[in-house]
Amino acid sequence: MCGIVGYVGPSTDDKALQVVMEGLARLEYRGYDSAGVALVTEAAQNGAGNGVQSEKRAGKLENLRGALYAREMAPSRTAIGHTRWATHGGPTDGNAHPHRGGDGDRLALIHNGIIENFHALKKELLAEGVDFDSETDTEVAAKLVGREYDRLGDLTEAMRAVVGRLEGAFTLLAVHADSPGTVVGARRNSPLVVGVGDGENYLGSDVAAFIGYTRHAVELGQDQIVTITPDGYEVIGFDGSPAQGNAYEVTWDAAAAEKGGYETFMEKEIYEQPHAVADTLLGRTDEEGRLVLDDMRISEEQLSRVDRIVMVACGTAAYSGMVAKYAIEHWTRIPVEVALAHEFRYSDPIADERTLVVSISQSGETMDTLMAVKHARELGALTLSICNTHGSTIPRESDAVLYTHAGPEVAVASTKGFTAQITAAYILGLYLAQLRGGTYADEAQAVMRELRGLPDKIQTVLDRMERVIEIARFMADTRSVLFLGRHVGYPIALEGALKLKEIAYIHAEGFAAGELKHGPIALIEPGQPVFVIAPGTATPHDLHKKVVSNIQEIRARGARTLVIAEDGDEDVVPFADEVIRVPASLPLLMPLLTIVPLQVFALHLASAKGLDVDQPRNLAKSVTVE
Numbered sequence: 042m043c044g045i046v047g048y049v050g051p052s053t054d055d056k057a058l059q060v061v062m063e064g065l066a067r068l069e070y071r072g073y074d075s076a077g078v079a080l081v082t083e084a085a086q087n088g089a090g091n092g093v094q095s096e097k098r099a100g101k102l103e104n105l106r107g108a109l110y111a112r113e114m115a116p117s118r119t120a121i122g123h124t125r126w127a128t129h130g131g132p133t134d135g136n137a138h139p140h141r142g143g144d145g146d147r148l149a150l151i152h153n154g155i156i157e158n159f160h161a162l163k164k165e166l167l168a169e170g171v172d173f174d175s176e177t178d179t180e181v182a183a184k185l186v187g188r189e190y191d192r193l194g195d196l197t198e199a200m201r202a203v204v205g206r207l208e209g210a211f212t213l214l215a216v217h218a219d220s221p222g223t224v225v226g227a228r229r230n231s232p233l234v235v236g237v238g239d240g241e242n243y244l245g246s247d248v249a250a251f252i253g254y255t256r257h258a259v260e261l262g263q264d265q266i267v268t269i270t271p272d273g274y275e276v277i278g279f280d281g282s283p284a285q286g287n288a289y290e291v292t293w294d295a296a297a298a299e300k301g302g303y304e305t306f307m308e309k310e311i312y313e314q315p316h317a318v319a320d321t322l323l324g325r326t327d328e329e330g331r332l333v334l335d336d337m338r339i340s341e342e343q344l345s346r347v348d349r350i351v352m353v354a355c356g357t358a359a360y361s362g363m364v365a366k367y368a369i370e371h372w373t374r375i376p377v378e379v380a381l382a383h384e385f386r387y388s389d390p391i392a393d394e395r396t397l398v399v400s401i402s403q404s405g406e407t408m409d410t411l412m413a414v415k416h417a418r419e420l421g422a423l424t425l426s427i428c429n430t431h432g433s434t435i436p437r438e439s440d441a442v443l444y445t446h447a448g449p450e451v452a453v454a455s456t457k458g459f460t461a462q463i464t465a466a467y468i469l470g471l472y473l474a475q476l477r478g479g480t481y482a483d484e485a486q487a488v489m490r491e492l493r494g495l496p497d498k499i500q501t502v503l504d505r506m507e508r509v510i511e512i513a514r515f516m517a518d519t520r521s522v523l524f525l526g527r528h529v530g531y532p533i534a535l536e537g538a539l540k541l542k543e544i545a546y547i548h549a550e551g552f553a554a555g556e557l558k559h560g561p562i563a564l565i566e567p568g569q570p571v572f573v574i575a576p577g578t579a580t581p582h583d584l585h586k587k588v589v590s591n592i593q594e595i596r597a598r599g600a601r602t603l604v605i606a607e608d609g610d611e612d613v614v615p616f617a618d619e620v621i622r623v624p625a626s627l628p629l630l631m632p633l634l635t636i637v638p639l640q641v642f643a644l645h646l647a648s649a650k651g652l653d654v655d656q657p658r659n660l661a662k663s664v665t666v667e
């Protein structure tokens with residue numbers, strides 16, 4: 042979860058510190074319970090011989106900034122920085138990274154991930170008389186790499202001597218006082234990207250770390266070590282053999298990762314949804330209007346034999362999988378199951394070469410989802426990743442990738458990531474329908490046409506949010522909110538509740554409306570606010586009517602009903618305290634519209650409570666540990 046930045050440049054001024062602090066600000070979404078930096082200072086500048094100067098502070102980056110302001114850091118051309126989401130050891134100054142090792146503590150090291158065998162390694166080091174200053178697993182790596190440096194005198198070799206002994210997931214960056222102008226990184230099951238500059242080079246957990254300086258990126262492969270100097274970078278495998286990363290150009294710029302005039306990233310990202318959906322749809326049809334997926338590395342023949350689909354994901358991404366289930370089953374008649382990734386992996390799942398396991402992940406780094414994908418591959422299943430982050434681990438571990446083009450999502454609460462995931466899943470469903478032929482193959486083009494109109498309809502919803510914002514502000518003291526939905530509205534109810542829980546810290550529950558009378562209706566008491574996502578009037582099986590009855594039932598028991606309904610749906614009006622209107626669309630596509638008011642509601646209620654919307658307590662953007 043942590044954010045990592047490294048920099049080496051040509052001149053010993055304050056640029057290294059500046060680059061690293063800017064990078065940390067952009068990576069703070071990955072974890073924000075403490076932060077730290079280390080700089081290699083050089084004899085020529087400080088007159089006192091080489092050294093490593095570090096500063097670290099518990100709390101947000103602001104605290105580190107204050108500490109750096111209060112002391113003078115020596116000029117440097119080599120720096121590393123870290124923003125932490127605590128796993129081993131609480132969020133204290135002492136547990137913050139960097140950690141030090143080697144003779145005279147001349148090595149500094151930062152880490153993202155979990156070193157699973159750190160207890161055994163620590164025991165070994167303690168027996169040798171090594172002292173520890175923190176409760177972290179990271180410090181074990183720092184001590185080990187430091188010790189190897191003292192033995193070998195080479196930072197890359199020292200790193201190589203250690204990584205083979207570490208189990209778990211890690212990205213490590215290290216600098217040493219005796220190696221100015223060098224940062225060494227290593228990765229296993231955790232991301233690391235090189236930013237290639239002109240006479241200066243960068244390392245980051247993702248490209249946001251250095252996007253203000255270069256768009257040339259090289260993503261490292263599994264079990265690789267990279268050494269950057271101002272003049273270049275060199276990649277080797279953990280076994281020492283020469284290796285290569287995967288070079289690519291980043292297509293978005295620093296502005297895309299900044300707030301662009303909005304108060305919060307979450308607000309910006311909500312308002313970017315028309316673009317996120319439109320961009321995800323781009324280039325998906327050929328001249329004859331047939332669907333094409335260019336990132337597929339599974340043959341059409343393999344895909345046409347698929348007899349079962351399992352969607353694996355966590356949190357919001359899992360809810361997008363639930364929406365997709367209704368659409369894909371309807372269009373393809375292939376059974377679709379949705380499994381929380383952490384449950385799938387350990388449930389002894391059944392899968393074979395006719396099973397398509399579709400992972401959904403905005404970050405592409407969620408460890409639970411990654412482990413599910415790896416397990417699916419071991420079972421012989423075909424794996425396809427729906428992902429928003431180029432170069433991330435999950436797509437790399439999958440047989441095929443369908444990228445969403447939502448742009449960087451920074452706020453912890455996923456919004457545009459969600460609508461882009463649903464869009465991509467629709468594309469996948471339509472593609473499979475087309476491949477298999479049958480009734481829905483003919484419908485695919487009509488659905489695609491409607492989908493192309495969805496960005497404008499999302500914009501219409503956004504333009505109508507004034508009343509929702511008022512309601513949210515008015516409800517700032519509310520202690521509990523319920524959400525009801527049916528069919529594709531059910532996962533939207535779950536997602537609406539999740540948004541409120543995670544950023545407004547309010548008790549919120551989503552239910553399938555049909556489940557009401559099986560228990561949840563007992564929760565209804567006078568004044569209880571309940572959002573109801575009314576199905577489109579064209580939804581089959583009279584579901585619209587059935588939900589209207591549900592609204593009456595809860596209203597009769599005193600609920601305050603806030604109904605999200607399509608334009609022209611007058612049936613809900615007599616039973617709604619508030620009607621929130623969205624344009625009508627095909628019933629299966631409605632989630633792209635109905636989720637928007639719930640996102641806006643959560644955002645404004647949390648803001649009215651004065652909460653930090655982008656970085657809610659206890660959470661991190663990427664959950665890169667199991």
Ligand code: M6R
Pocket residue numbers: 355356357358359401402403404405406407410453454455456539543662663664
């Ligand atoms: O990066 P991913 O899509 O794999 O993340 C999955 C969940 O951790 C994520 O959706 C989480 O639930 C969000 N904070 C929800 O807003």
